[in-house]
Amino acid sequence: xxxxxxxxxxxxxxxxxxxxxxxxxxxxxxxxxxxxxxxxxxxxxxxxxxxxxxxxxxxxxxxxxxxxxxxxxxxxxxxxxxxxxxxxxxxxxxxxxxxxxxxxxxxxxxxxxxxxxxxxxxxxxxxxxxxxxxxxxxxxxxxxxxxxxxxxxxxxxxxxxxxxxxxxxxxxxxxxxxxxxxxxxxxxxxxxxxxxxxxxxxxxxxxxxxxxxxxxxxxxxxxxxxxxxxxxxxxxxxxxxxxxxxxxxxxxxxxxxxxxxxxxxxxxxxxxxxxxxxxxxxxxxxxxxxxxxxxxxxxxxxxxxxxxxxxxxxx
Amino acid sequence: xxxxxxxxxxxxxxxxxxxxxxxxxxxxxxxxxxxxxxxxxxxxxxxxxxxxxxxxxxxxxxxxxxxxxxxxxxxxxxxxxxxxxxxxxxxxxxxxxxxxxxxxxxxxxxxxxxxxxxxxxxxxxxxxxxxxxxxxxxxxxxxxxxxxxxxxxxxxxxxxxxxxxxxxxxxxxxxxxxxxxxxxxxxxxxxxxxxxxxxxxxxxxxxxxxxxxxxxxxxxxxxxxxxxxxxxxxxxxxxxxxxxxxxxxxxxxxxxxxxxxxxxxxxxxxxxxxxxxxx
Numbered sequence: 001x002x003x004x005x006x007x008x009x010x011x012x013x014x015x016x017x018x019x020x021x022x023x024x025x026x027x028x029x030x031x032x033x034x035x036x037x038x039x040x041x042x043x044x045x046x047x048x049x050x051x052x053x054x055x056x057x058x059x060x061x062x063x064x065x066x067x068x069x070x071x072x073x074x075x076x077x078x079x080x081x082x083x084x085x086x087x088x089x090x091x092x093x094x095x096x097x098x099x100x101x102x103x104x105x106x107x108x109x110x111x112x113x114x115x116x117x118x119x120x121x122x123x124x125x126x127x128x129x130x131x132x133x134x135x136x137x138x139x140x141x142x143x144x145x146x147x148x149x150x151x152x153x154x155x156x157x158x159x160x161x162x163x164x165x166x167x168x169x170x171x172x173x174x175x176x177x178x179x180x181x182x183x184x185x186x187x188x189x190x191x192x193x194x195x196x197x198x199x200x201x202x203x204x205x206x207x208x209x210x211x212x213x214x215x216x217x218x219x220x221x222x223x224x225x226x227x228x229x230x231x232x233x234x235x236x237x238x239x240x241x242x243x244x245x246x247x248x249x250x251x252x253x254x255x256x257x258x259x260x261x262x263x264x265x266x267x268x269x270x271x272x273x274x275x276x277x278x279x280x281x282x283x284x285x286x287x288x289x290x291x292x293x294x295x296x297x298x299x300x301x302x303x304x305x306x307x308x309x310x311x312x313x314x315x
Numbered sequence: 316x317x318x319x320x321x322x323x324x325x326x327x328x329x330x331x332x333x334x335x336x337x338x339x340x341x342x343x344x345x346x347x348x349x350x351x352x353x354x355x356x357x358x359x360x361x362x363x364x365x366x367x368x369x370x371x372x373x374x375x376x377x378x379x380x381x382x383x384x385x386x387x388x389x390x391x392x393x394x395x396x397x398x399x400x401x402x403x404x405x406x407x408x409x410x411x412x413x414x415x416x417x418x419x420x421x422x423x424x425x426x427x428x429x430x431x432x433x434x435x436x437x438x439x440x441x442x443x444x445x446x447x448x449x450x451x452x453x454x455x456x457x458x459x460x461x462x463x464x465x466x467x468x469x470x471x472x473x474x475x476x477x478x479x480x481x482x483x484x485x486x487x488x489x490x491x492x493x494x495x496x497x498x499x500x501x502x503x504x505x506x507x508x509x510x511x512x513x514x515x516x517x518x519x520x521x522x523x524x525x526x527x528x529x530x531x532x533x534x535x536x537x538x539x540x541x542x543x544x545x546x547x548x549x550x551x552x553x554x555x556x557x558x559x560x561x562x563x564x565x566x567x568x569x570x571x572x573x574x575x576x577x578x579x580x581x582x583x584x585x586x587x588x589x590x591x592x593x594x
Contacts, residue, residue, distance in 0.1 A: 141568075144570075145527075145547070149550070152551075256528050271443070
């Protein structure tokens with residue numbers, strides 16, 4: 001194993017540990033004891049003490065942190081302070097919903113960004129390239145939740161083509177599942193596509209100036225074939241890094257889109273937790289999102305080293 | 316967008332011009348709103364609910380009968396205020412950290428790892444955490460967006476500092492016995508300032524988006540203070556009957572973000588000669 005891999009893995013594990021301290025510590029300063037909040041102002045001290053014991057909030061903060069971490073490792077997020085239900089199964093259920101949304105958005109982003117970015121690069125001095133560049137600027141300026149609201153107004157309200165929101169599990173009704181996923185995934189995906197297209201444009205522009213592409217042209221390949229056979233694979237290296245980082249952005253961006261389309265994903269769970277002041281639930285969901293972001297960043301670094309031979313074995 | 320740019324003294328940079336014009340428009344509207352709005356943006360009038368655009372109410376009225384144009388004008392203040400404070404926090408903290416990591420080896424590793432970690436807490440997530448602990452307010456939104464923007468400044472300024480530190484004049488200053496803080500103030504800061512300004516413009520666009528998103532979720536500016544994100548959120552319930560209510564704040568958000576993005580692009584074109592080959 002290379003030194004780089006070990007270093008990155010060490011940094012990743014340390015980042016996870018520090019992030020867990022930050023999330024726990026930050027939300028631990030929340031004013032008001034959860035047991036007292038749950039029982040109300042008229043609760044007897046005995047009842048409060050009993051519930052504190054049940055929640056585990058009677059222990060010192062460090063012991064609470066260790067207990068929370070031990071639970072996280074085995075997928076036990078504890079029980080909600082408000083509903084008393086186990087948080088772990090809720091998080092896993094909701095994560096599944098969010099991953100469908102994020103996955104579909106990523107596919108849409110790629111389907112739009114790769115051809116658009118390539119055309120923007122190949123025809124960068126022509127009208128079509130400039131028009132696409134202008135559209136990508138506009139796409140970056142329009143947030144996903146705005147696209148979502150406008151898409152609902154047009155496609156759900158005016159044309160009545162697609163549902164305005166909701167979620168049906170794919171096993172229950174695959175057609176309705178897809179119909180309900182189209183608008184939110186498009187809203188989330190288009191915002192990312194606009195950003196990604198600019199990176200694709202930049203990467204393809206760089207590749208177009210490379211000697212190997214000129215050689216491929218000299219050997220008789222048409223510009224399109226030369227680009228498809230030699231160019232896009234090389235342009236994929238920097239784009240794959242951005243793609244990975246965008247996955248993390250999509251996970252967080254999904255929070256707002258889920259609210260627009262009333263999708264019961266991780267973001268909705270988080271917002272409900274904040275609204276109900278359900279500290280343990282908020283802690284768990286925030287930690288899952290932070291872990292997801294860190295894992296994606298770590299995977300991108302490893303992937304980058306794997307596909308770019310110059311980085312192998314380097315520090 | 317920058318294809319029309321020509322070099323030389325009479326430089327025309329379309330991105331810079333268009334971005335500057337849009338930013339100027341937002342600032343002008345915000346400034347004018349302090350002395351004049353078509354109507355009182357807070358005045359609730361149940362007899363004039365949900366009116367369409369007219370000479371009296373240019374963009375119509377909302378569900379409480381409040382004038383939308385007036386609320387949009389006052390909302391621009393919120394947008395600019397949040398952006399200025401958030402970007403200010405990020406620039407004031409991020410710039411010295413970036414210079415420090417570019418000039419010293421000992422602290423660089425630690426600060427850069429901390430920066431990597433901070434990137435795991437995007438503005439939206441951080442603001443929701445802040446909202447959970449301190450309650451939703453413009454202040455918590457500003458601080459969260461500002462803190463989340465620091466890593467970008469650190470990285471950009473560090474890259475610029477490393478470049479400056481490898482120049483002959485920086486080496487000469489060292490050889491002449493000038494100390495680190497002296498070199499930082501005299502040579503590094505003036506040379507990385509253009510990068511800071513470009514980053515500030517880009518971060519401003521991100522701050523506008525984040526503020527709108529947070530207000531949309533109810534974690535930003537609380538009512539009745541007008542905020543574009545909240546206006547959009549309030550319009551959602553009336554999409555079936557009054558879709559125009561969503562269009563106005565949406566256009567305002569998009570134009571402001573577009574302005575700062577174009578301005579940032581234009582500044583980058585002007586200040587970073589390495590980008591010339593990409594055009």
